Amino acid sequence: MTRIARFFSNDLGIDLGTANTAVYLRGKGVVLMEPSIVAINRDTKEVLAVGLEAKKMLGKTPANIIAMKPMKDGVIADFDACEAMLRHFINKVKSPRHKFVMPPRMVIAVPSGITSVERRAVRETALKAGARIVKLVEEPMASAIGVGLPVEEPCGSFILDIGGGTTEMAVISLGGLVLTKSLRVAGNEMDEAISNYLKKKYNLLVGERTAEDIKINIGSAYPLEEELTLEVHGRDLVEGLPKMIRVRSEEIREALKETLLAIVGAVRDILEETPPELSSDLVERGLVIAGGGALLRNIDKLISQETKLPVKVAENPLLAVVTGAGKMLEEERYFKMFPSE
Ligand SMILES: Nc1ncnc2c1ncn2[C@@H]1O[C@H](COP(=O)(O)OP(=O)(O)OP(=O)(O)O)[C@@H](O)[C@H]1O
Numbered sequence: 406m407t408r409i410a411r412f413f414s415n416d417l418g419i420d421l422g423t424a425n426t427a428v429y430l431r432g433k434g435v436v437l438m439e440p441s442i443v444a445i446n447r448d449t450k451e452v453l454a455v456g457l458e459a460k461k462m463l464g465k466t467p468a469n470i471i472a473m474k475p476m477k478d479g480v481i482a483d484f485d486a487c488e489a490m491l492r493h494f495i496n497k498v499k500s501p502r503h504k505f506v507m508p509p510r511m512v513i514a515v516p517s518g519i520t521s522v523e524r525r526a527v528r529e530t531a532l533k534a535g536a537r538i539v540k541l542v543e544e545p546m547a548s549a550i551g552v553g554l555p556v557e558e559p560c561g562s563f564i565l566d567i568g569g570g571t572t573e574m575a576v577i578s579l580g581g582l583v584l585t586k587s588l589r590v591a592g593n594e595m596d597e598a599i600s601n602y603l604k605k606k607y608n609l610l611v612g613e614r615t616a617e618d619i620k621i622n623i624g625s626a627y628p629l630e631e632e633l634t635l636e637v638h639g640r641d642l643v644e645g646l647p648k649m650i651r652v653r654s655e656e657i658r659e660a661l662k663e664t665l666l667a668i669v670g671a672v673r674d675i676l677e678e679t680p681p682e683l684s685s686d687l688v689e690r691g692l693v694i695a696g697g698g699a700l701l702r703n704i705d706k707l708i709s710q711e712t713k714l715p716v717k718v719a720e721n722p723l724l725a726v727v728t729g730a731g732k733m734l735e736e737e738r739y740f741k742m743f744p745s746e
């Protein structure tokens with residue numbers, strides 16, 4: 406590619422996540438991070454809002470407007486909505502000089518458990534949204550590249566990415582995924598666990614967003630030095646009226662216990678399957694946690710206690726995957742590691 410074309414590049418790295426979609430523009434860095442939500446008029450199918458704007462409508466929409474999530478469990482649940490969303494975000498980040506350059510190359514991160522039919526669907530969606538060349542990269546690989554693990558070296562690296570819909574983990578060595586595991590248990594499941602807990606214990610009904618807020622504000626995976634409390638507003642299931650209660654972080658930890666056990670269990674399974682030479686690398690180098698779930702208080706302490714490995718939380722866990730997809734565009738050696746679709 407000539408220097409001019411490079412300069413005017415519109416090449417994009419995309420993390421099409423269940424909770425958030427992030428876009429990296431080559432030469433610029435991460436230029437967009439918005440919720441993966443589309444608001445649609447149920448009758449006309451017209452797209453009314455995308456991303457942040459659509460999230461504001463969630464749970465507050467009149468009957469004829471649906472705010473929906475095109476990605477579920479890490480895969481595309483609604484193709485039309487996904488295409489509309491991708492197109493919207495691509496248009497939003499496109500440089501004004503776009504008309505002078507070739508259509509962009511796109512690197513898109515997909516869950517490692519995705520089927521070939523689903524791969525084709527993602528590729529088609531990207532092509533329809535304007536891509537020239539599409540490369541799909543497994544999320545744990547993108548995440549590992551994004552957090553700066555030495556994926557090409559002959560030594561074992563362990564990445565754990567806890568997203569909204571899926572938890573993905575992999576042992577990587579010599580540019581390949583040696584072992585991977587993808588669980589459909591992640592942040593959304595934690596939110597559900599919190600709302601179920603409040604329903605059972607307090608007869609309190611809270612919405613999806615409130616449950617997520619509770620998790621973000623006082624959620625934890627392991628005892629805190631100073632435990633926290635939060636006022637929670639919801640609706641009393643018996644009386645049907647608005648109600649406020651004070652919730653403690655210990656209670657939320659209890660609510661999250663099962664979800665966290667599932668994640669820890671999967672990490673231990675994969676460690677048991679890891680070939681001994683790579684295991685010894687892991688004992689020394691530990692594992693890195695990325696994805697929004699890495700921000701749960703003391704998740705590193707819990708994983709470290711349960712695996713006896715050193716654990717590090719990525720510096721920008723929400724951006725690990727998109728940063729990795731971006732690095733693949735910036736550095737040919739990474740780009741060449743993966744075949745085009
Ligand atoms: N501070 C926080 N504490 C706990 N969880 C958090 C925090 N901030 C964000 N999250 C959670 O992280 C999740 C989103 O993470 P992320 O953006 O990595 O997911 P995603 O990539 O969209 O999903 P997936 O990878 O499953 O497709 C949400 O469930 C969100 O509630």
Ligand SMILES: [Mg+2]
Pocket residue numbers: 420422423544566568569696726
């Ligand atoms: Mg993700």
